[in-house]
Amino acid sequence: MTEIVLPNDINGLGNLMGGRLLYLMDKCAAISAQRHANMVCVTASVDSVEFKSPIYQNEVVVIESWVNRAFRTSMEVELRVVAENPLDQTSRLCNRAYYTFVGLNDEGIPTPVPAIHPETDDERHNYESAAKRREVRLLLSGRLSLNDAKHIKEDILATMTASE
Numbered sequence: 386m387t388e389i390v391l392p393n394d395i396n397g398l399g400n401l402m403g404g405r406l407l408y409l410m411d412k413c414a415a416i417s418a419q420r421h422a423n424m425v426c427v428t429a430s431v432d433s434v435e436f437k438s439p440i441y442q443n444e445v446v447v448i449e450s451w452v453n454r455a456f457r458t459s460m461e462v463e464l465r466v467v468a469e470n471p472l473d474q475t476s477r478l479c480n481r482a483y484y485t486f487v488g489l490n491d492e493g494i495p496t497p498v499p500a501i502h503p504e505t506d507d508e509r510h511n512y513e514s515a516a517k518r519r520e521v522r523l524l525l526s527g528r529l530s531l532n533d534a535k536h537i538k539e540d541i542l543a544t545m546t547a548s549e
């Protein structure tokens with residue numbers, strides 16, 4: 386998704402407002418989720434978002450998003466935000482984030498979404514690590530107990546074994 390930063394989008398310092406960027410990221414992620422699921426999808430959660438670099442008026446915001454993994458009714462969507470300066474053709478990475486979307490049926494009930502079949506090494510890495518991130522977000526939201534956090538427990542055990 387590509388957008389130019391116009392006067393209506395900026396704060397008093399001339400930078401793109403964080404909330405405006407989150408809105409654009411949510412829209413872009415929703416498109417990826419709905420393209421994958423072929424159904425209406427809603428945002429269930431947004432992991433921590435770090436604003437690494439300001440984006441200035443007249444710069445071009447390029448947001449890429451893709452589905453790392455589908456679980457049952459939910460999907461992890463990853464985003465990458467780059468700011469481009471159209472005058473000197475430079476660009477820089479400004480944000481990365483993970484959004485979770487849930488597919489809904491016509492009654493608004495969470496509904497199973499198609500699986501993801503990773504093909505490249507990057508896709509396989511994103512697919513595997515998505516299961517750990519899901520456990521962390523479900524733990525933090527109180528939807529999962531540490532006892533049931535299989536991947537997190539495996540990681541802790543592996544770290545302890547390596548340090549022995």
Ligand SMILES: CC(C)(COP(=O)(O)OP(=O)(O)OC[C@H]1O[C@@H](n2cnc3c(N)ncnc32)[C@H](O)[C@@H]1OP(=O)(O)O)[C@@H](O)C(=O)NCCC(=O)NCCS
Nearest residue numbers: 427428429430456457458459460485487495522523526528
């Ligand atoms: C998201 C929503 C559909 C979940 O409904 P629910 O009744 O909790 O449904 P379930 O318990 O069956 O959970 C559905 C899925 O959401 C996931 N989920 C729910 N809350 C989550 C959270 N905080 N983080 C990550 N995943 C979450 C569950 O793990 C489950 O995924 P799975 O089926 O792949 O295992 C519901 O809370 C909702 O409609 N929220 C409002 C969505 C919205 O309006 N978004 C825009 C906000 S501005």
